[in-house]
Amino acid sequence: MILKQLNEYGVSPTTGFVPETPSEPLPVYYNAWEEIVANLPRLLKEASLINALALLPALETDHLSSESDWQRAYVLLGFIIHGLVHGAKQNHIPTSLAEPFLRVCERLGVQPVLSYAGLCLYNWQDAKDKNTLSGMRTIASFTGTLDEEAFYLVPVLVERAAGHLPGQLLQAVASAQLDQWDKVAGHLDICSATLKQMVNALSELNLCRPDIFYHDVRPYIGGIDVALERHGEEESLHVKLVGGSAGQSSLFQFLDHVLGVKHESTLLQEMRAYMPRGHRQFLIDVKRLPSLLDLAVAGSASASHSILPKLEECRLELKKWRDKHISVVARYVMLPAQKAARRLEGGAMKVTGTAGSSPIQFLKQARDETVLLYDNSSHYALPVG
Numbered sequence: 001m002i003l004k005q006l007n008e009y010g011v012s013p014t015t016g017f018v019p020e021t022p023s024e025p026l027p028v029y030y031n032a033w034e035e036i037v038a039n040l041p042r043l044l045k046e047a048s049l050i051n052a053l054a055l056l057p058a059l060e061t062d063h064l065s066s067e068s069d070w071q072r073a074y075v076l077l078g079f080i081i082h083g084l085v086h087g088a089k090q091n092h093i094p095t096s097l098a099e100p101f102l103r104v105c106e107r108l109g110v111q112p113v114l115s116y117a118g119l120c121l122y123n124w125q126d127a128k129d130k131n132t133l134s135g136m137r138t139i140a141s142f143t144g145t146l147d148e149e150a151f152y153l154v155p156v157l158v159e160r161a162a163g164h165l166p167g168q169l170l171q172a173v174a175s176a177q178l179d180q181w182d183k184v185a186g187h188l189d190i191c192s193a194t195l196k197q198m199v200n201a202l203s204e205l206n207l208c209r210p211d212i213f214y215h216d217v218r219p220y221i222g223g224i225d226v227a228l229e230r231h232g233e234e235e236s237l238h239v240k241l242v243g244g245s246a247g248q249s250s251l252f253q254f255l256d257h258v259l260g261v262k263h264e265s266t267l268l269q270e271m272r273a274y275m276p277r278g279h280r281q282f283l284i285d286v287k288r289l290p291s292l293l294d295l296a297v298a299g300s301a302s303a304s305h306s307i308l309p310k311l312e313e314c315r316l317e318l319k320k321w322r323d324k325h326i327s328v329v330a331r332y333v334m335l336p337a338q339k340a341a342r343r344l345e346g347g348a349m350k351v352t353g354t355a356g357s358s359p360i361q362f363l364k365q366a367r368d369e370t371v372l373l374y375d376n377s378s379h380y381a382l383p384v385g
C-alpha cells in the first residue's frame with residue numbers, strides 16, 4: 001500500500017506531529033476568546049471566570065481560516081471549558097462555548113475535551129528559539145506559572161527532537177522492501193541517536209516543580225463529564241471523556257510499530273480517538289506496513305545479521321526513554337499523591353493517570369514490552385549484542 005504525503009496527514013517532514021511555525025493570535029473577531037485566556041490564571045484565582053463569561057458573545061467559526069487558526073481556537077476554547085469545569089465546578093457548558101468548541105473539534109477530528117494536542121502540540125507561540133524551553137511561550141495556562149509552561153513545552157521539545165523520524169523510518173521501510181539494507185542501517189543509526197536526544201529533552205522537566213504540577217495544574221487537565229448546550233436542540237450533548245495525556249502522542253505509537261514493539265494493553269489503542277484526525281489516519285495507514293523487525297527477519301541472513309542489532313539498539317534507547325519517563329511519573333504523580341495521602345490520616349491512595357491508567361503498572365509493562373526478545377507470534381529472537 002502507498003502512504004500519502006506526510007503533510008496530507010498533518011505531519012511535517014521536519015517537525016513531525018508539532019506544527020512547523022508558532023501559533024499567531026486569531027483575527028480580531030475572536031478577541032473575546034483571546035482575552036479570557038490571557039486572563040485565565042487571574043480569573044480562576046479570583047473565582048470570577050463565570051462572571052467574565054457572562055459577557056462572552058456567541059462567536060461563529062466562519063472567520064477561522066488557516067489550519068493554525070483552527071488549532072489555536074481548539075486550545076483557547078479547551079482551556080476556557082476546562083477552567084469552567086475544574087475551576088468553577090460547572091457541568092453545563094453554555095452554547096456560546098459549546099457550539100464553537102464542537103465545530104472546532106469536528107473540524108480537527110478530536111474529541112470535545114482538552115487532549116494532548118490542545119495542551120501541548122498546538123499550545124506554543126512567540127518562538128524566538130523553537131528548540132529550547134526558554135525560547136517559547138505557551139498560548140494558554142491555568143496557573144500562569146513557569147512550572148505549567150514547562151509541563152506543556154517539554155513534550156513539544158521531545159516531539160520536535162524526533163520530528164524527522166516519521167520521514168526517516170518510512171524511508172527505512174521502503175529501503176528494506178527493496179533489499180537496500182545499507183540505507184536501512186543509516187536510518188536506524190539516526191533513529192538511535194535521536195532517541196538519545198529525546199531522553200535528554202525529558203530532563204528539561206526540572207523546571208516544573210512536582211508539588212505545583214500535582215496540586216495546581218493536574219486537577220485542570222483531568223477528564224470531563226459535562227453537558228454541552230446547543231442552539232435549537234432541546235437536549236444538550238452529554239460527554240464523558242478522559243483528560244489530556246501524552247499517552248495520546250502519535251509519535252510513540254509510530255515508533256513502536258515501525259520498530260516492531262507490540263503492547264498487550266489496549267489503552268494506547270483507545271487513546272487514538274483523542275488524536276487529531278490526520279495523525280490517527282497516519283497511524284492506521286502505517287499499521288498496514290510491515291515493521292522493520294518483520295522485514296529484517298524475513299530478509300536474507302546477512303540482512304538479519306546487520307539490521308537486527310541496530311533495531312535492538314533503537315529499542316534499547318526507546319526503553320531508556322521509557323525508564324526515565326517512569327521516574328518522571330513517580331516523581332510528579334506517585335510521590336505527591338503519597339504525601340497527600342499521608343496528610344489525610346488513613347486516606348487511601350488510589351492514583352489514576354489522566355488517560356485512566358494505573359500509571360506505574362501500565363508504564364512498566366509498556367517499557368518491558370519494548371525490549372521483549374521473543375515475538376510471541378513467530379518465535380524469533382533478537383540477537384543480543
Ligand code: HEM
Nearest residue numbers: 154155158245246247249252332353354355356357359366
Ligand atoms: C510531569 C510530566 C509527566 C507526567 C506526570 C506524565 C504522566 C503520564 C502518565 C500517568 C501516563 C500513563 C497514561 C495516563 O493514564 O495518562 C503517561 C503516558 C505517556 N507519556 Fe507521560 N507524563 C509526563 C511527561 C511526558 C513527556 C514530556 C512525554 C513526551 C512526549 C510523555 C509521553 C508519554 C507517552 C508516550 C505515554 C504513553 C506510554 C508509553 O508509550 O510509554 N510524558 N504519562
